[in-house]
């Protein structure tokens with residue numbers, strides 16, 4: 001008999017209507033957690049995720065995860081719906097490729113609002129509701145590792161660098177509350193964010209650079225998030241785990 005390791009837990013996953021966030025929502029639910037599927041934009045993809053999990057165990061809540069007022073409502077609605085919150089996964093993120101000379105203020109603000117401001121205020125609003133033993137999981141990228149820094153990702157990689165530092169500081173801020181804070185830094189993973197604008201040839205080249213000769217799958221990131229959400233990681237905090245097939 002397999003034990004559901006997250007039975008009785010409530011998780012909130014931002015950006016969970018597709019990609020890595022969706023895989024995380026499905027994995028945490030299959031491990032027994034009740035899940036809030038946060039989304040922005042059209043409801044149909046998020047509702048499909050809820051349908052896959054079952055409406056007793058999941059609900060979809062629309063909110064811009066880069067807006068403090070909408071984050072406040074998202075946390076309040078989560079508590080109202082499921083009565084508590086044990087696992088916060090700040091997965092929603094955007095990536096723009098641009099070189100230094102061409103980055104605009106709007107692009108920079110969009111990236112930093114969702115990728116940096118969002119996770120900070122999600123944690124701030126969620127932490128008072130989270131019991132000892134709770135988990136916060138943030139998202140960086142393997143592009144932040146010294147050996148994988150590449151040109152033209154300036155604003156995006158800077159935002160994720162901020163997240164890796166935020167993970168360290170937040171883990172200390174929340175240590176005495178018994179809340180563990182960790183970060184997952186995926187390598188190239190098969191989602192719309194990664195595929196966008198890349199030719200077959202470029203995709204092959206990126207896969208070829210990887211020691212494993214392939215890109216990752218969202219489910220391979222979700223497994224690590226499940227570990228960081230469960231009892232087996234009770235002594236792990238302030239860490240960034242690179243999940244990338246050995247790239248960096």
Ligand SMILES: NC(=O)c1ccc[n+]([C@@H]2O[C@H](COP(=O)([O-])OP(=O)(O)OC[C@H]3O[C@@H](n4cnc5c(N)ncnc54)[C@H](O)[C@@H]3O)[C@@H](O)[C@H]2O)c1
Nearest residue numbers: 015018019020040064065092093141188189191192193194
């Ligand atoms: N896919 C990769 O190769 C890769 C690599 C490294 C890091 N990451 C990180 O993993 C995370 C997930 O990426 P992904 O590849 O699944 O991306 P994705 O673009 O496939 O999915 C992102 C999700 O976030 C949602 N979203 C966008 N803006 C939002 C907003 N303002 N509020 C709430 N939700 C919003 C989108 O609707 C979508 O559901 C991101 O933080 C990304 O930076 C991805």
